[in-house]
Amino acid sequence: MEKFTSVSGYAAPIPINNVNTDMITPKNVLKAVTKKGLVPFFFQEYRFNPDGSENPDFVLNKEPWRNAKIIVSLENWGCGSSREHSPWAMKDFGIRSVIAISFADIHYSNCFKNGILPVALKPDEVDRVMKSAEAGEIVTVDLEALAVTLEDGTRFAFEVEDFRRDALLSGLDEVGQTLEHEDQIAAFEAKQRQVTPWLYDRRPLD
Incomplete structure (x- = not known):
């Protein structure tokens, strides 16, 4: 997964x-079945x-927004079907962040898993x-x-759960985060083989 630290660019108003x-x-x-070619x-x-x-x-067909890296929308962005193809297409187009008042839960999670940062701000912001x-x-x-900054210097703070923030900053999806603990997992399995060896017995049953 591509890392996300910050992005600056045109924001398409929707x-x-x-x-x-x-x-x-x-x-x-x-x-x-792939994440590319979805533009x-x-x-x-x-x-x-x-x-x-x-x-x-x-x-998105107008200048300068056909080159937008950010989308700004209102309430409940990404509602409806849980299809992960939506963040795939967003990313393929070049969108790295969506700013909105609120997000549908599954789409919100799918964005993080695909290197896109959803940012929830207050309505007036x-x-x-x-x-x-x-x-x-x-x-x-x-x-x-953890801030959105406008050209005139106006700055709005936002919140992201630590584990999601760390994953994006590191460019790690859930599998990558798990593999960071590979040594601990291997140690646990080695100990479990000793304590419960029958779980690892692959001989056919009589």
Whole structure:
């Protein structure tokens, strides 16, 4: 998993409540089995017209937000289906952080597992970030400092659980975090083999 320390860039304003995972990636993306090549599916029904041409009215097709690294939205971002393809497509497009008032629980966890930082701020703070995003100003999300900073220096603090923060800063998913304790796991298994050897007896039963 790619490490996350901080990201600075354009923030695409999507001032909508309840942006669900079917909006982020439609159900046909579920056929994909890799995390790459998903950019065409990212907000597919909003970025593209039925004939495949770009919808010029959608924010991610406009300058400078077609190069956005951050999204700013409102309440309950990522609700609906639990599909992990949504953060896969977000990451493939280049999104490294989403700032919103609140997040759906499963999507929130899936973002962390894929190197994306979801940041929950208060409604008035999100409103201020949204205005900055709409003006095409640079927004910085700093995981080390636990702060969102705007171009004019306005700074908003946010919270992240320690284990999630450490995982992103280290670039470790759950498997990687587990393997950091490989020596302790091996020692436990060696001791368990002595205490309960029958658990490791692979001889066929009579």
